[in-house]
Amino acid sequence: MKYLKPVILVLLIAVSSSFPTLQTNVCYGAKPTKEIVDNLYSSVVLITDKKLKTSGWDALRFAAFVAGKVAGTGSFGLGSVIPAHTVKNIGTGFQTKWGIVTNSHVMDDKTKAVLTTFHRSHYRIKKINRVMCSEQHVSLSNPKIIQTRSKGDTIYDWGDMDIDMALIHVKVPGAFSLPLAKEVKIDEQVVTLGHPNAKKFTPAIGRVNRIFHSGKTKYIELIINGAPGSSGSPVLNMKGEVVGIIEAQFVESRDMVAVHVEELREAIGLPNYNVPKNNYSPTIKPWSEEVIKPWSGVVYSTEYSHLFHRPDCSKLDTSEGLVVYDTPQKASKAGLMPCNYCKPS
Numbered sequence: 001m002k003y004l005k006p007v008i009l010v011l012l013i014a015v016s017s018s019f020p021t022l023q024t025n026v027c028y029g030a031k032p033t034k035e036i037v038d039n040l041y042s043s044v045v046l047i048t049d050k051k052l053k054t055s056g057w058d059a060l061r062f063a064a065f066v067a068g069k070v071a072g073t074g075s076f077g078l079g080s081v082i083p084a085h086t087v088k089n090i091g092t093g094f095q096t097k098w099g100i101v102t103n104s105h106v107m108d109d110k111t112k113a114v115l116t117t118f119h120r121s122h123y124r125i126k127k128i129n130r131v132m133c134s135e136q137h138v139s140l141s142n143p144k145i146i147q148t149r150s151k152g153d154t155i156y157d158w159g160d161m162d163i164d165m166a167l168i169h170v171k172v173p174g175a176f177s178l179p180l181a182k183e184v185k186i187d188e189q190v191v192t193l194g195h196p197n198a199k200k201f202t203p204a205i206g207r208v209n210r211i212f213h214s215g216k217t218k219y220i221e222l223i224i225n226g227a228p229g230s231s232g233s234p235v236l237n238m239k240g241e242v243v244g245i246i247e248a249q250f251v252e253s254r255d256m257v258a259v260h261v262e263e264l265r266e267a268i269g270l271p272n273y274n275v276p277k278n279n280y281s282p283t284i285k286p287w288s289e290e291v292i293k294p295w296s297g298v299v300y301s302t303e304y305s306h307l308f309h310r311p312d313c314s315k316l317d318t319s320e321g322l323v324v325y326d327t328p329q330k331a332s333k334a335g336l337m338p339c340n341y342c343k344p345s
Contacts, residue, residue, distance in 0.1 A: 031205060032191045036240040042176035044193045044234065046116040046200055047091040047106055051124070092194040092232040093168065094242070095175040098268050099143040100168040102232030103247055103259075104159030105340040107166045108315050109305055115146070115172060118201050123172060127152035132160050132306075132337070136267045146170040156267075159340045163217050163263050164247045178234055180270065181241035181261050184220060186210055192246060194233030196226050208243070209255060218260035220244045226256040295344045299325050301336055308332075313342035 032040075091106030093115065100115065107113070107128070115123040123146045133156055146153065154169045171177075186208055193203045206224025213219070222235065226246060235244040235258050244258030262272045300316055301308040301323045308331035309316040316339075325331040328344050338344050 032236070032238060032240075036191070036236065036238070037203075039176040039178065039240055040191070040193050040203075040234070040236060041118045041201065042174070043095040043178045044118065044201065045093045045095070045100060045172060045175075046195055047093050047100075047102060047232065048114050048116065049089045049110060049112065051114050051116070051122050090195055090198065090229050092230060092234075092246075094232075094234040095172055095177050096167075096180070096242070097142075097177045098140050098167060099156075099170055100172070101234070101242075101245060101264065102166050102168065103164045103245065103340075104157050104166045105164055105247075105315075106232045107155055107157065107168075108159070108339060109307060109317060111304075113168075115168075115170075117172060117175065121173075122148070123170075124149050125153045125168075125170075126150065129154045130306075131156050133158045133267070134160060136161070136263075137269045138267060140167075140169065140268055143169045143171045145173055158263075158267060160337055162215055163259065163267075164340055165245060165259055165263060165267065167267075178236070179241050180265055181237055181239070181243045184208060184211060184237075184243045184261065188243075189238055190222065190224065190235050190243060191238075192222075192224060192226070192230070192233045192235050194226070194231075194246065195229035198229055206256075211260065218262050219247075220258045220260050221250070222246075222256040222258055224256050230256070295342075296327060299328050299331050299344045301325070301331060306335075306337055307339045308336045308344060309339045310342040310344045313339055313344070315339055315342065 091102055093100040093102035093106070107130075111128055113125045113128060115125070125146075126149065129152050131154060136158070138156055140156070150170070155166055156169065157166045159166070188208050189205065190208060191203060191205050193201060196202055196204075204225040206222050209221040209223050211218070211220055220235070220243065222244070226233075226249060230246050231248070233246040234242050235246060237243050242264070243261050245261075245264065246256055246258045248257045249255065250257060265272050295310055298311060299308045300311060302317060303321040303323060305317075308325060308328065325334065328338065332338075
């Protein structure tokens, strides 16, 4: 036993000294290059309501992940596990020149947030100042560097336009700003990094199956692994450029759905380019087990929320004093917006 602690210490030092490169050692052949993977891990953050505690076992799993142990399911890494009861409160974001990009539904009803990097740096936002965007081409200045504790930061949210996309207007110190692709090609290989099923910083490789519209929003169908916690994850091509933002999954095939990068480019005023279009509009399923159908019954809100929800919505915080509306239409007339997660209208 007297040699156990020194051995553990030596192992931890060996792992920590290799942080910048170990996670990329398994990338070879048709897989992403070392540079792409390094940039991806540098850019992606875990988004939670509060800082998550890390156990000793979690630290060991994390060390195994950094060592690049292959999961055997098409991924090139193995993430550490978050307690199951926190799964619905986690999401993913990634750094761009304009701020941290994520999904609108990841930020729904969040009054504060914690951004956690792969190297376990935590940045707390004590107050979220939300700007609901009514049009694209929002003029954005350079984001400010976020401090360890920030009194308040601005979030631009395009949820009112039926685009499940939001941008936290901050720059994480040292984070790599992922570039945006000018086009997306069907059948091209892609890679993503997120927190599916509460496994932190877990990568996956897949391909673009098709490009389509649902309503006025442009989407990408991906054949790739994903699960709750993947929302907001960047989808990169083999040039290291963002082609989409993971949002949900199809009801039938369980393939992933991502917001097309053109929606993000248009939102920040960049030019778009012509790509193949498909007018087929599938049913998109957020992270739930039932197909979402139109809702005309009672809906709920809270005293401090601008959203209204179905009664069974997991995003509804019943501890904040419920406000009841007989129909979604009455809630809308009261100035509230439908939740992007449960779609109560």
